Amino acid sequence: MSQSLVVYFVQLCLALLLAPLLPGIINRVKAIFAGRHGKPLLQTYYDLAKLLRKGEALSQTTTWVFTLAPAIALVATLCALALLPLGGSSSPLAFTGDFVLAAYLLALGRFATMLSALDTGSSFEGMGASREATFAALAEPVLFLTLMVLTSLSLNAGLDTEHALSLSALFGGQSADTWLGGKIELLLVPVVFFILLLVENCRIPVDDPNTHLELTMIHEVMVLDHSGPNLAIIVYGTALKLWFFAALIAGLMTPDLSPWPQAALRTGIVLLLSVLVGVTESVMARLRMQRVPALLGGAAAMSALALILSQMR
Amino acid sequence: MNTPLRFSYTNAVAFSDIPVVAGEELAAIVRGLLDDDWRLLALFGVPDNDEEDAAGLCCVLAHDVSGALTALRTNALRTYLALTPTCPQAHLFEREVFEQWGIVPEGHPWCKRVRRIPDAAEAAIHSKVKDKAVQETQRILRPFRFYRVGGEEVHEVAVGPVHAGVIEPGHFRFQCYGENVLHLEIALGYQHRGVEQMLVSGPAHRCLPLLECTAGDTSVGHATTHCVLLERLAGVTIPPRAQLVRRIGLELERLANHTGDLGAIGGDTGFLPTSSWNGRIRGDFLNLTAAVCGNRFGRGLVVPGGVAYDLSPNECHDMAARLRAAGRDVCGSVDVMLHAPSVLERCHGVGALDAACARNLGMVGVAARACGLELDARATAPLSALPCQPPRCEHTGDVLARVLVRNHELRDSLQMVEDDLANLAVLPENDLRAAGSTPAVGSLPPGKLAVAQVEGWRGEICHVAITDADGHFLVYKVVDPSFHNWPGLAVALRGNQISDFPLCNKSFNLSYCGHDL
Incomplete structure (x- = not known):
C-alpha cells in the first residue's frame, strides 16, 4: 500500500473517532467566554454511549421513514467524507466530478431528515423542515459557485480535465499554493466555506444549537421526536458533517507538503476551526431568520469576487 | 349621572x-x-x-x-x-x-x-x-373555540401549556401564513387558585402571605400594595424609616428582575456572555434582599403599618458596598450586550407596538413606557415624598425599546437604592411601624373603598378593596400588570415572524400566576 493511502485511511479513522470531540471543543470555548466551567470535552462521547444503551420511543403517527432517516443521513455523510482527500492524500474513490456527488450526498441526508420530520406530523417539525429546505436551497448555489472558483484554478494549473475535476484535486493543496503565490483574493474562498459551515451545521448566527425554544429552531426541532440509538446516530452524523466542512477548509488552507506533516497540519486546522466556531458563537447573537439569505448572498458575492479576480490576473 | x-x-x-x-x-x-x-x-x-x-x-x-x-x-x-x-x-x-x-x-x-x-x-x-x-x-x-383563520395555506401552531423551559403553564395558539403570524390567541388560567376569593372577609393573617406569592417574582410589590391599601383604609401614615426600607425592597426587586430579564433576552438572541453573567448577578441582588429580611424574594419584609426589619448604619454601608459591586458588574455585562451590533439588529423592530395601541389596550409598566406612554406609578401616585426619577420612556415599542427601558431603569434603581441606603444610615432611630393598632387583622372602617397603586418591576400593581358593614373585605380586587399587558403581547406579534415569538415574549416577561390569580 502506498504511503498516501496509509495516510488517507489513518485520517479517515481519525475523523470517525475525533468528530464527536468538535462539539465538545465548541462548548468549552463558549463556556470560557461566558465565565463558566462548562461540560466535559468528551461530553458528546458520553451522550453517544448513553443513547446507544437506551430504548427508543416512537410516536404512533410515524412510519418506517422516521426510523430509517437517521441511518440514511449518517451513511450519506460518511460517503461524502470518504470522497475527501483526507490528510491531503487523494481519496481512492476519487473520480471526475465527484464533488457533485458529495454535495448531493449531503442533500440526500438532509432530505431524509426532513422527511422524518414531516413524518411525525408535528407542526414544529414541519416548520423546521420548511426552514431547513429554504436555507439549504439558498446555500447550494453558493457551494457550487465556490467550487467553480476552485475548478477554474485547478484547470489553470494545467492538470488534465480527468484529474482536475475531483475533490482530491480541488482540496489537495494547490489552493493554498496559489494564494501563497500572490493570488490573495483566494483567501475569500475559505471565508465562504466557513459561512457555509455555520449554515450547514446549524450554528450561530444561523441556528442556535443550545436553544430550548421550539419556535426558533431549525435543525434541532426536526429531530425532537428521535430518541435512543437513532438519536445517537443523528448526533454522531451531525459531528461528522461538521468535520466534513472543517476538513474542506483545512484542504484550502494547507499547502502541498509531504504526507505526514500535511495530515498533522490539517487535523490541527480542523480542531482550530471548532475553536473559531466557539468564538463566533460567543461574540455574536443569532441572526433574525429573514436575515440568513442576506448572509448567504454576501457569501455568494465573495465567491463571485474571488472568481472574477482570479480569472483577471 | x-x-x-x-x-x-x-x-x-x-x-x-x-x-x-x-x-x-x-x-x-x-x-x-x-x-x-x-x-x-x-x-x-x-x-x-x-x-x-x-x-x-x-x-x-x-x-x-x-x-x-x-x-x-x-x-x-x-x-x-x-x-x-x-x-x-x-x-x-x-x-x-x-x-x-x-x-x-x-x-x-x-x-x-x-x-x-x-x-x-x-x-x-x-x-x-x-x-x-x-x-x-x-x-x-361552554368551551369557546379559538379564533381561527380559514384557508388552505394557513396553518395553526399550538404551544403549551407544557413548555420546553422551566416556566409557567400557558397555551398559545398561532394562526400562521408561512412564517408570518396572522393572529395569536393566549389562553391562560392553568394556575387559577382563587386568590381574590380567599381574601374576601379578611383582613386576616393569611392575606399577606397569600399576596406575597400571588406572583412569586413580585413578592415585595404585591405585599407593599396590600399594606398600602390597608393603611389607606385605616387612615394610617407610616414612619419615614419604613418608607425608605419599603422603597429599598421594591427597587432591589426591580434590580434583580431587570437583571434577570436582560440576561434572558440575551439568551434568547443566542448571546451567551450576558446571559450567563446576568444569571449570576441576579443572585447578588436577591442576596441583598435576603440581607435585609432573610428571604431572597423579600417575603416578610413589608407588614401592615410599616416594615418588619431595620438596617443599622453599619449594615447600610455594607449593603451599599455590595450594591456598588453588583451594579458595576451588571452595567458592564449589559453594556457588552448593548454594544454588540448583532444583538441590536436582532431586537430592533421586532414585536413593535405603537403608543396609540398600547394606550387603547390599557398597558402599563415597562411595556407601556417602551411605547412612549409616561406611566410610572412611582411618579404619578408616589407612596412618599421621597424624590424619584421621571418615567424612562422609549418610543419605538419594539423589543429593543423594552431592553433599553430596562437598562435605564436598572441604572436609576441602583442610584435610588444607594441614596436610600445613605439616607437610612443618617436617619435618626425611630419606629418601623405606625403607632397604634396594626390593621393586619380584624376590622377596618366599614363601607369604604380604597385603591393602592404601586409600581412593581413589571408595572403598576393595583389593588382595590371595598369593606362591608362589619369592616371586612366585601371585595378584594387584585390587578397584576400582566393582566393589562398579555393582550399587548398578542397584538405585538401580529405580522411578525413566529420564530420571533420567544424573544418577544421574553421582552414582555409577563406573569402567568399574577394573571391567573
Whole structure:
C-alpha cells in the first residue's frame, strides 16, 4: 500500500473517532467566554454511549421513514467524507466530478431528515423542515459557485480535465499554493466555506444549537421526536458533517507538503476551526431568520469576487 | 349621572358616595372619561347585599396627570351594554366579570372565559341547570373555540401549556401564513387558585402571605400594595424609616428582575456572555434582599403599618458596598450586550407596538413606557415624598425599546437604592411601624373603598378593596400588570415572524400566576 493511502485511511479513522470531540471543543470555548466551567470535552462521547444503551420511543403517527432517516443521513455523510482527500492524500474513490456527488450526498441526508420530520406530523417539525429546505436551497448555489472558483484554478494549473475535476484535486493543496503565490483574493474562498459551515451545521448566527425554544429552531426541532440509538446516530452524523466542512477548509488552507506533516497540519486546522466556531458563537447573537439569505448572498458575492479576480490576473 | 366623584389616590372614600349609573350608560361615561386622559384601573363585580348571587359593577379610573381617581358603580344587574367595543382596555375585565358573575356584556366581541376553560364533563353539569335564564348564560359559558383563520395555506401552531423551559403553564395558539403570524390567541388560567376569593372577609393573617406569592417574582410589590391599601383604609401614615426600607425592597426587586430579564433576552438572541453573567448577578441582588429580611424574594419584609426589619448604619454601608459591586458588574455585562451590533439588529423592530395601541389596550409598566406612554406609578401616585426619577420612556415599542427601558431603569434603581441606603444610615432611630393598632387583622372602617397603586418591576400593581358593614373585605380586587399587558403581547406579534415569538415574549416577561390569580 502506498504511503498516501496509509495516510488517507489513518485520517479517515481519525475523523470517525475525533468528530464527536468538535462539539465538545465548541462548548468549552463558549463556556470560557461566558465565565463558566462548562461540560466535559468528551461530553458528546458520553451522550453517544448513553443513547446507544437506551430504548427508543416512537410516536404512533410515524412510519418506517422516521426510523430509517437517521441511518440514511449518517451513511450519506460518511460517503461524502470518504470522497475527501483526507490528510491531503487523494481519496481512492476519487473520480471526475465527484464533488457533485458529495454535495448531493449531503442533500440526500438532509432530505431524509426532513422527511422524518414531516413524518411525525408535528407542526414544529414541519416548520423546521420548511426552514431547513429554504436555507439549504439558498446555500447550494453558493457551494457550487465556490467550487467553480476552485475548478477554474485547478484547470489553470494545467492538470488534465480527468484529474482536475475531483475533490482530491480541488482540496489537495494547490489552493493554498496559489494564494501563497500572490493570488490573495483566494483567501475569500475559505471565508465562504466557513459561512457555509455555520449554515450547514446549524450554528450561530444561523441556528442556535443550545436553544430550548421550539419556535426558533431549525435543525434541532426536526429531530425532537428521535430518541435512543437513532438519536445517537443523528448526533454522531451531525459531528461528522461538521468535520466534513472543517476538513474542506483545512484542504484550502494547507499547502502541498509531504504526507505526514500535511495530515498533522490539517487535523490541527480542523480542531482550530471548532475553536473559531466557539468564538463566533460567543461574540455574536443569532441572526433574525429573514436575515440568513442576506448572509448567504454576501457569501455568494465573495465567491463571485474571488472568481472574477482570479480569472483577471 | 350624578356629579362625578373625584378623590385623591391616597384617600379612602365611602362606597355609598360613589355615583350609581345605569348599565346602559356605563360604556358612554367611561369612554368620555378615557377621552379626557383617564385610564381604567379595574372593573369588577360587587356582590349585592339583598339578592344572593347577584352583583353590580364597580369601575375605578385614574387620571395620571393629576393623581386623581374616580369610581362608578351600578346596581345589581344581569346584562349591560359592553364597554369593550368602545374601550378595548375593558376587554379582559368584562370577560372576567362574565366568568365570575355571569353578567353578560351585550355586544362584547369575544366574550370567552378568562381563566377556566371547562372540560366536557363540567359543561355537561352546567347544561342540567333548569333555570331558563341561567341556561341561557351557561350556553355562552361552554368551551369557546379559538379564533381561527380559514384557508388552505394557513396553518395553526399550538404551544403549551407544557413548555420546553422551566416556566409557567400557558397555551398559545398561532394562526400562521408561512412564517408570518396572522393572529395569536393566549389562553391562560392553568394556575387559577382563587386568590381574590380567599381574601374576601379578611383582613386576616393569611392575606399577606397569600399576596406575597400571588406572583412569586413580585413578592415585595404585591405585599407593599396590600399594606398600602390597608393603611389607606385605616387612615394610617407610616414612619419615614419604613418608607425608605419599603422603597429599598421594591427597587432591589426591580434590580434583580431587570437583571434577570436582560440576561434572558440575551439568551434568547443566542448571546451567551450576558446571559450567563446576568444569571449570576441576579443572585447578588436577591442576596441583598435576603440581607435585609432573610428571604431572597423579600417575603416578610413589608407588614401592615410599616416594615418588619431595620438596617443599622453599619449594615447600610455594607449593603451599599455590595450594591456598588453588583451594579458595576451588571452595567458592564449589559453594556457588552448593548454594544454588540448583532444583538441590536436582532431586537430592533421586532414585536413593535405603537403608543396609540398600547394606550387603547390599557398597558402599563415597562411595556407601556417602551411605547412612549409616561406611566410610572412611582411618579404619578408616589407612596412618599421621597424624590424619584421621571418615567424612562422609549418610543419605538419594539423589543429593543423594552431592553433599553430596562437598562435605564436598572441604572436609576441602583442610584435610588444607594441614596436610600445613605439616607437610612443618617436617619435618626425611630419606629418601623405606625403607632397604634396594626390593621393586619380584624376590622377596618366599614363601607369604604380604597385603591393602592404601586409600581412593581413589571408595572403598576393595583389593588382595590371595598369593606362591608362589619369592616371586612366585601371585595378584594387584585390587578397584576400582566393582566393589562398579555393582550399587548398578542397584538405585538401580529405580522411578525413566529420564530420571533420567544424573544418577544421574553421582552414582555409577563406573569402567568399574577394573571391567573
